[in-house]
Amino acid sequence: MPFLLYVDALVNFLLALIGCQIQNGGCHPVAICKNIPGSFSCVCPLGMKGNGFQCQDVNECEQNSTLPHNCSTQAACLNTIGSYLCRCNDGFQGDGFVCDDVDECKVPTTCSSNMTCRNIPGSYSCSCTLERVYNHGTCVSEGTCLNASSSCNVHCAKGYKGSGTECQDVDECHQSEDQACPDFSNCLNTNGSYICSCWAGFQSNGTSCQDIDECKTGNFTCPDNSTCINLCLNTFGSATCECWEGYKGNSTYCVDINECLDNSTCPKHSRCVNSIGSYRCLCDVGFYYTSNLCRDIDECSQKELGDICTNGTCMNAPGSYYCDCDRGFWSNGTKCVDVDECSGSYNVSVCQPNSTCVNIPGSYWCPCDKGFVLNGTECQDVDECHESNGFPCPEHSLCNNTVGSYFCLCSPGYDSSNSSCQDIDECKYNTTCRSDQVCTNLPGAYNCSCPLGYHEEKKACVDNNECEKSPCHSSARCWNTPGSFSCHCPIGFTGNGSWCTDVDECALMHPCPSPAQCYNTPGSFLCVCMPGFIGFGPLCVDVNECLQAPGQCHSAATCINSVGSFKCSCNLGWNTTKDNGRGSGGCVDLNECLSLTACPKQEICTNLPGKKLLPGFIYIHLMSYL
Template identity: 55%
Template sequence: MERTVLVSINSSLIKSVALVGSFAPIHGLSFKFLSAPFGACQVQNGGCHPVASCNNLPGSFSCACPPGTEGDGFDCQDVNECELNSTQSNNCSDQAVCHNTNGSYSYNGTHCEDIDECLTGNFTCPDNSNCTNTEGNYTCVCDAGFSGNSSLCLDIDECALGLIQCPNFSNCVNTKGSVMCSCWHGYQGNDTYCEDIDECLDNSTCPLQSTCINTNGSHECVCNEGFFGLNDSCVDINECNNTELCANGTCMNSVGSYYCDCFKGFWSNGTECVDMDECSSNTSVCQNHSTCVNTPGSFRCPCNDGFLLNGAECQDVDECQDPDDSPCPEHSICNNTVGSYLCPCTPGYKPFSLGCEDIDECKDNTTCRSDQVCTNLPGSYNCSCRTGYHEKNYTCVDTDECEKSPCDPLARCWNTPGSFSCHCPFGFSGNGTFCKDVDECVVLTQPCHKLANCYNTPGSYICQCKSGYLGAGPLCVDFDECQQDNRRCHFAATCSNRIGSFKCSCSQGWNTTKDKGHGKGGCLDLDECLSSTLCKQSICSTFCPFQSPVVISVCESVFPFSVWVVLSFPSSL
């Protein structure tokens, strides 16, 4: 790049100089080589920066920034050696403080050693904390169990913050700078466990006539039976104050209990009078056919069921004596026994619950023959042939139901082993016991050709082609009636075939009658002589050759005499 530099001598612009070289820093110096007259540095430092040095060269000069600065000589800027990543380094140690100056820097030493304020005592920390030395400084660390900053350390309430998990049956108790777990009353242990204290191990825990019962964290003193608690002692209860005790006897109080002095017929078990069971002795105290029944303080001897007391004896009762008032259930026979009765079931019945039920003999496959059907009956059974079979020579043979004509007269009866079936013939509907003709002309969608009429018949139907058509298998085709003797049209008429029909058209010279050309009277001769236009001023006469369609008209003129003939032909000729 080319650069122009102005050099002023004696305050006047004398020359323009061109940059001919480049610069490169050497040991912190920057140079510019210029084309200039000899001794250019003598005038205004050669145009260099005021802090730069100007050096005369043969035919030129150069500008160099001093150490501690950087630039091209014309512009020199201070270098901050104290900055990290500076282009010029400093000689300060890690512990020294670097101060940048214009063109240089200053520092307070090349080697610095940390002062331990905690050893020299040159520190200020709050209560419940310790001094901890750091590089070039110190910190105040709160003691364990305290928290805060360098000016204040307060106790940590570990219980409130939930920092301590005490064992079961204990409470968390906060202390200054620490915490402890205190077992509940009635428990003992340490910070890891609390166990129940068994106060009952000490015999002096409860008073006399009582029982010590240990509980979780405590104990209970329960007076023994027959005593009650009074002023931390157990006093005897006079149970005889309760008049309900010792029924059938007299209550006698004792220490902690009582006993009963029983009446006759009772014995004492200690706390009550129990009835004496005279019936429990091996020696019978009652008569035969009776049962000893103990009663409070005594006993009785009622006769057993089926016996009646007669004096001092129990005699048998005949329950079957009255046939109208039998104690037995239906379908049984009453048999009297000593002191009771039996009800055996009648034949064909068996005992069931409190009665007799029918025996189903048909459950046994051998009751009837293999070709028979077993039918259970009340108290019996019946063996019969299956439906459709009858007994013959001790064998069940098939019954031919068709012999009795069970079907509809129109149906066919088919006998099968043990049964029969009825089948209506084709063209009839029904189950065979009744048959009804099917109207195919109604049921079928299109039973006949579209040019035919359907006629229902018993069991079938017929298709008849409409007038003017002939049947050709299942089809109906047009019939040319004119091929059959002119289809009986008038001899003066022409037969014209139509689809499904024909037409008789009378020839010219004939009029169509009400028979429309059919038959002998279908066409009527037209008398042309009645027409005033046919034979003008002449005599007209007409005639037809026998059975000819040609009409001949003759016109005769009187004066002058002349004759001419007019022939009329049918339009088809």
């Protein structure tokens, strides 16, 4: 929409919006100013008549009024500015629209004692009971006033009138001289007096009845969607409720006005949308609002819309536009849609065999299907099995060309798995091998053979005697078993049979007891008695060398036997040589005379074999050797 058209519409909207807010739009002070599309209007309220700029009161109380009142027949109609009031007559009570008779006799003090009260429409009467007469406002015994000289007072009390022996109540409410009660009140006559009560909507200040502003006190409730207006400025005793703009009704209800029911509410090329209390005029799609009219939008000239007819030319139309599309496109009204030449609506294929139709904006193209290649104007089959770029099938398979494709078959002995050919382990399934044979799987095949330790002989597997070839250690023994053999080292050797090592019992077990000495032999051991002992094996006995070989010691030595040996001890006066007393040189004589203390002074020491000789004692010493 052009910018100036937006401005024009905005100005009209603002005039309609603020027109009623400036001095009530120029309407009469009591008139209602209403906003309408692009302007406003003045309407006199209910109870007034005029063109809105001038409003006059309607007198509903007149007999032939255009708005007749609805007061009770027992009430008086009082006209007010813009409305009216209904006041019940004296002796009646109510809101004026309904007036009920007041039964004054229900009040115990209405009549004096000894009186009978009788209610009549709009009033009542009091009369003395039987055999009593009225005196001074009360009923006294009839005999009291029979004689002229009686004490009866012929002057009635205030509020009563009469002469002689009877006084009657004065009805102050209907005296013609002065008004007993103030304006806007009801007068209720009582026995000897009267009561003034303000009308509904008024309250007493002690001397007069003043209008109550019900709208401020909250004692007057208006329906929803209405505004309470206090009428104390132009009427008395009540308030009225006036519906808001966009609503209609009376003082008891307000309902929304559907302005859209009037076909002239909105301009041409628009639709009316009613809302609560108002309405809107919405221009149809393709139109804009200006000067209370909906005008066509030339979409083709709106730069802000951009190129709205891509692949075509924009053509304006009332309320819309259409697209004159280029070749290869068709118009759906407001857009150019690509023609799908590849769709099924075409009876004849536009592409050659073995190709696929691919639609593109405004056209189409026909690429060859997979497995075919374009050769001029035809799509020919590709032999994938003989392509120069390599064998298409996995290892251990055969390639088979088909029209437009190919397939791969695994070679015998192989099976397809995860896009590859895996060797079949025939040995896991039933084979032609004998029960005494072993199945061996091979790439793409299998083999049946005798198990290890057997050889084929006349279609049977016969055990091999491996011991014939002496496979064991020279010290081991070979035992043939079905299909195999075992080697065992003999006692005294250790090993697995393929090798055997002698066990050194002397180092491991120390089998010979003392005093024997252990000697290891191949596969066994030997116990030999140590020198000084005789015996064999574990039993060795000590040899007494002093008895078996006398003379082994020096003649001046003594032979002493010990376990496993003996020793020679040189006698006193002899020293042991390096031969330890053995043999002829085992002992040498000790020369005692070499010692200075050997003999006393003045004596000559003479050495003897084994002894020393002193003078005077030669005989004694010599005797010791005899």
